[in-house]
Amino acid sequence: MRVFKYLFFALLFLVIAFYAYGFFFLEDKVQVSRSITIDRPAKMVFKTVNSMHTFNQWSPWAKLDPDASYQYEGPEKGVGSKMSWSGNKEVGSGHQTIIESVPYERIKAELYFDGQGDDPAWATYQIKAMGDSTEVSWIFDADFKGDILGRYFGMMMDGMLGPQYELGLQNLKTLVEAKPVYDFSGFSIENVSSQNVLYITASGNTNDDLSGVIGEAYGKITAFMAANDINFGGMPLAITRSWENSVWEFDAAIPVDLTSIEGETGEIQLGQTYAGKAVKYIQKGSYDQGEASYALLDAYIAENELQRNGNPWEVYANDPETVPETEILTYIYQPIK
Known part of the structure; x- marks a missing residue:
């Protein structure tokens, strides 16, 4: 019995010590x-x-x-x-x-x-x-x-x-x-004003050389402007309507200082560009960079959690005939909410 008594008190001591140390x-x-x-x-x-x-x-x-x-x-x-x-x-x-x-x-x-x-x-x-x-x-x-x-x-x-x-x-x-790091230094967010433009809707396969399609559309607009004594109100632009299965449908447009046109205009129409908030990307160099530039634009919008608000457009900010290819400037705009 004495042994059990000692064991009991030893166990009690251990339990008390355990809780005392923890406390x-x-x-x-x-x-x-x-x-x-x-x-x-x-x-x-x-x-x-x-x-x-x-x-x-x-x-x-x-x-x-x-x-x-x-x-x-x-x-x-x-x-x-x-x-x-x-x-x-x-x-x-x-x-x-x-x-x-x-x-x-x-x-x-x-x-x-x-x-x-x-x-x-x-x-x-x-x-x-x-x-x-x-x-x-x-x-x-x-x-x-x-x-x-x-x-x-x-x-x-x-x-x-x-x-x-x-x-x-x-x-x-x-x-x-593992995720890519993008260079977004050419991007900004701006509030753009609407412009009156003369435009023609055209389309072409992006796997082919589109210079002929684009050149023909702008040629028709500039000929109409010359025949009607209409002045340029800004640099040429192309407004995307759709881009599916490698087919680009767009409006080739030139800003003008008019609010109405009269008489026979054929394919040429007068319209207004988007006004509001837009992402702007400055592409410098060859027009062949377009696909990479739009991929970069997609990444910028995703990275900054922006919401699109319409179709993008491009402004051809200088004349490729008068500057080196490395100095060609294209401003790409994407409307956002």
Whole structure:
């Protein structure tokens, strides 16, 4: 009996010591943090992280359970973007929602893990611009609010979660650095005024040389202007109507200082160009760059989350017969909302 008595008091002492150490020496609040440098601008990193709907593109847990189920709610990006998951023992189940989103600086998500109480944890992504590179810190915070067992669990948190955060950040780095970096130095957003133009609708296959089609259309307009003593009100332009299956339908147009025309005009019509906000891109050099320039325009609109508001047009800002090919200027405009 004496042995059992000693064992009882020894066990009691251990339990008291266990709780006393947890109460007096362990912290309620636990933080795990890992960082990485990504060789891309902060804007690109922010756009990738600022969505729970695309979290699994770089999540360290996505491959741990290929059969896990995911559900997405709220907006695709920013505050309210939410992901719920349910998987095996390694993945668990729960949900996380973006509750704070400061462009190019910080994103904070609130996490709830099923079976681990009603209190949330938080994941913060600190984004620090460093020129063309970005330092990203992934920070996990939890508050056990006096839960002694939770405090002991918190002691192991860095060893359990830290390696996963390192893997996730490496996945993020690989994902973002695989995306192209564009030179948007030739772009601006402007408010443009409407112009009166004489125009002819024409079309041609972009796989062929369109110079003949374009030249013929402008030739008809300039001949009409000369016959009717109409002055140029600006440089020639081409307004896209459609561009499908390599067929470009466009209005070849020349600005004029008139508000009406009388008599027989044939194919020639008088109209007005778009007025309002537009993206402007200055293309310098050969007209053969057109396809690449429009691809760059698409990338600029996507990068800046702009919405189109009509068809684009081109202004041929100088005469290719009077300047070297390298100095040819084409202004490409895309109306936006």
